[in-house]
Amino acid sequence: xxxxxxxxxxxxxxxxxxxxxxxxxxxxxxxxxxxxxxxxxxxxxxxxxxxxxxxxxxxxxxxxxxxxxxxxxxxxxxxxxxxxxxxxxxxxxxxxxxxxxxxxxxxxxxxxxxxxxxxxxxxxxxxxxxxxxxxxxxxxxxxxxxxx
Amino acid sequence: xxxxxxxxxxxxxxxxxxxxxxxxxxxxxxxxxxxxxxxxxxxxxxxxxxxxxxxxxxxxxxxxxxxxxxxxxxxxxxxxxxxxxxxxxxxxxxxxxxxxxxxxxxxxxxxxxxxxxxxxxxxxxxxxxxxxxxxxxxxxxxxxxxxx
Numbered sequence: 447x448x449x450x451x452x453x454x455x456x457x458x459x460x461x462x463x464x465x466x467x468x469x470x471x472x473x474x475x476x477x478x479x480x481x482x483x484x485x486x487x488x489x490x491x492x493x494x495x496x497x498x499x500x501x502x503x504x505x506x507x508x509x510x511x512x513x514x515x516x517x518x519x520x521x522x523x524x525x526x527x528x529x530x531x532x533x534x535x536x537x538x539x540x541x542x543x544x545x546x547x548x549x550x551x552x553x554x555x556x557x558x559x560x561x562x563x564x565x566x567x568x569x570x571x572x573x574x575x576x577x578x579x580x581x582x583x584x585x586x587x588x589x590x591x592x593x594x
Numbered sequence: 595x596x597x598x599x600x601x602x603x604x605x606x607x608x609x610x611x612x613x614x615x616x617x618x619x620x621x622x623x624x625x626x627x628x629x630x631x632x633x634x635x636x637x638x639x640x641x642x643x644x645x646x647x648x649x650x651x652x653x654x655x656x657x658x659x660x661x662x663x664x665x666x667x668x669x670x671x672x673x674x675x676x677x678x679x680x681x682x683x684x685x686x687x688x689x690x691x692x693x694x695x696x697x698x699x700x701x702x703x704x705x706x707x708x709x710x711x712x713x714x715x716x717x718x719x720x721x722x723x724x725x726x727x728x729x730x731x732x733x734x735x736x737x738x739x740x741x742x
Contacts, residue, residue, distance in 0.1 A: 498657050499666045499689035500648075509646050518647045533714060534685025541647035541682065563711055566681060 453548055456480055456526040457578040460550070463490040463503065464528045464585055470495065474585045477503040477527040479511040479520065479544075486523070487511040503527060504535035508542050519543045528582040530557035530575065536566050546572035550582025601696055604628055604674040605726040608698070611638040611651065612676045612733055618643065622733045625651040625675040627659040627668065627692075634671070635659040651675060652683035656690050667691045676730040678705035678723065684714050694720035698730025 447455065456478055463476025467490035478488040487510035492501040504527050512518050524546035531539060531549065536558035539547055547567075552575065554560050567573065595603065604626055611624025615638035623639040637654035641647055652675050660666050672694035679687060679697065684706035687695055695715075700723065702708050715721065 493666055493689075497664060497666045498660050500653055500657055500686045505648055509648055512646050516645060518641055518645045532685055532689075533681050533711065534683075534689065537680055537682025537685055538648045541641075541680075561711070561714060563681065563709070566709060 452483075453526075453574065453577045456485070456524075457528070457548065457550055457582070459485060459488065460503075460526045460528050461578065461581055461585070463488050464582070467491045467503070468585055468589055474589050475503045475527065475529045477507040477525060479507050480524045480526065481511070481515070481520075481522060486514045500534070502532065502535050504531055505538055508538050508544075512542070521545060524548060524572075526577075528578075529553050529586065530559060532556045533558050533561055533563050533566075536563060540566055544571070546574065548574040548577055550576070550578050551586060552576075552579075600631075601674075601722065601725045604633070604672075605676070605696065605698055605730070607633060607636065608651075608674045608676050609726065609729055609733070611636050612730070615639045615651070616733055616737055622737050623651045623675065623677045625655040625673060627655050628672045628674065629659070629663070629668075629670060634662045648682070650680065650683050652679055653686055656686050656692075660690070669693060672696060672720075674725075676726075677701050677734065678707060680704045681706050681709055681711050681714075684711060687719075688714055692719070694722065696722040696725055698724070698726050699734060700724075700727075 460476045464474040468474035475491040489506035491503045520542045528550040530553040608624045612622040616622035620639045626636040635658035639651045640649040668690045676698040678701040
């Protein structure tokens, strides 16, 4: 697999998680964490279901991956998420020292870049945006159109 | 009780949580959430114990308070925390729509103000700093001196 194919493959897995969120009425964001080319955790946004504002896909995915590896650091892991992380999730990603963050759609309202937090990650962190952006964005758009 | 006495009282309760963290070798940060002058949740930092970088005192306290009230919003609640929140926790506080955030010691390295996120909260959020600052800061100092 090329790097581009790998990114598309894992983002599709994150999209599957987002689709589950969509179907149960949650804002459709999904995430997977990859270690040695293997998915070690996957999660979708569950803020409504758990009545917990911290239950974003990325947060649940990080907690689960740490349990899986028995470590509070995920230095050799990559996080794939369908939406640009918010400041809370960006902060968690920083604490977990994830190697790479790959996201699909940008979030002009609540994303960490939108709220002027561009320097939260160190230069060692790989930041890749726009993977399967149309699919990730259209799921969000469909969700909010349904809500109107 | 005057407002100053109330702040000191609840910060002492947060300090008790921080003391528990200190005694088990965690970075000593504690928090309580207050609703109608009653503590509805309390927590201390457990990132080592849980091997989870998201397990900051504020995060655990918010999740617990939301469970307690059956709501993902804490609009009528105040968070007392011994240390200035980091960006992750500041993000969670924003999502939870807490009315007031009262902290003890500032965090010049990892606090949300230190990483240039001063505008994360809306103008409606009350921000109060420096409550029992010497006690909160000296517990942190003692912890890191022990580590050397």
